[in-house]
Amino acid sequence: MKKAWLLVFFLFWTFALLPVNEKKIVANEQEEIKELRETSYGDVLLTWQNSGYQDNIAFKKTISAESFIAREEAIVEEGVLIQYLNGENDKVEFDVEVEEAGLYTFNLVYKAQTKTFRNIEVALEVNDEVLYYEASSIVVPSYYETLEEVAEDRYRNDIMPKASLKEFWSDFTLRDTRRFYPDELLFKLNKGVNKISILRLNGDFYLKEVIVENKQKALTYQEYRRLNEGEIIDEIKTIEAEKPSYKNSLSINYGTSNDLLVTPYHITRQKLNIIDGSNFQKGGDA
Numbered sequence: 001m002k003k004a005w006l007l008v009f010f011l012f013w014t015f016a017l018l019p020v021n022e023k024k025i026v027a028n029e030q031e032e033i034k035e036l037r038e039t040s041y042g043d044v045l046l047t048w049q050n051s052g053y054q055d056n057i058a059f060k061k062t063i064s065a066e067s068f069i070a071r072e073e074a075i076v077e078e079g080v081l082i083q084y085l086n087g088e089n090d091k092v093e094f095d096v097e098v099e100e101a102g103l104y105t106f107n108l109v110y111k112a113q114t115k116t117f118r119n120i121e122v123a124l125e126v127n128d129e130v131l132y133y134e135a136s137s138i139v140v141p142s143y144y145e146t147l148e149e150v151a152e153d154r155y156r157n158d159i160m161p162k163a164s165l166k167e168f169w170s171d172f173t174l175r176d177t178r179r180f181y182p183d184e185l186l187f188k189l190n191k192g193v194n195k196i197s198i199l200r201l202n203g204d205f206y207l208k209e210v211i212v213e214n215k216q217k218a219l220t221y222q223e224y225r226r227l228n229e230g231e232i233i234d235e236i237k238t239i240e241a242e243k244p245s246y247k248n249s250l251s252i253n254y255g256t257s258n259d260l261l262v263t264p265y266h267i268t269r270q271k272l273n274i275i276d277g278s279n280f281q282k283g284g285d286a
Helices: 002-038 041-050 221-227
Strands: 060-064 074-077 080-085 091-098 102-112 120-126 138-140 170-173 187-189 192-202 205-213
Touching: 060 091, 080 091, 091 205, 102 120, 102 138, 120 187, 192 205
Parallel strands: none
Antiparallel strands: 060 205, 074 080, 080 205, 091 192, 102 170, 102 187, 102 205, 120 138, 120 192
């Protein structure tokens, strides 16, 4: 009988305290999110710079998939080992050793595989820590192409063609998703070995390499000309905005302008001849 009462007593307090524990967990998670949002990239970067950390320390290292921590999703394509990130809480981890503490960029060499409207989204941790809010959610672009010819409805007006995923190896240096900052994101690495974690939040993609290097200075036009000397061709080429090689968002649609100077033009039919500005407003869209 005594054992039965003890069991009832134990179960009562277990269930009585459970909601309180859950509330504490939720409150702690909300507090962590609030603290993370308060650590914006601009503020953190300014603190690093005021502390003397430099972004021009000559350094470049390419980490191939062979150096990632072994995972079941590793596959071989054309003799090269790559990682397939497609599951919830999927991630890759590797070590980067630098001779001097400083600010560095991360460039992903990847191939998009996501078939939905959702973007590829990742987070990056340095030594098990998200250094600032923007690093907790970074959109990696997928590219889409239109292979179909523009069709017409029964009134002979143009119909927006369907776009499909363009699968090819591309590279992307991590940037803030909203494009508030003109340059790539910088991450502080300590002197010695640093543990890097790239967490998949949304989307599917193959990851072949990660390139870690110092911030690259953009070439001036004069420097670019010296590196790309060639024959000057005096020719006018017309490039239609509604016929891009590819785009990085399915929300980018084409529209119709009735301006006589915009081509193609028709006096009675609606022709797709511009990029629709109402769907081309997010930073990073191209």
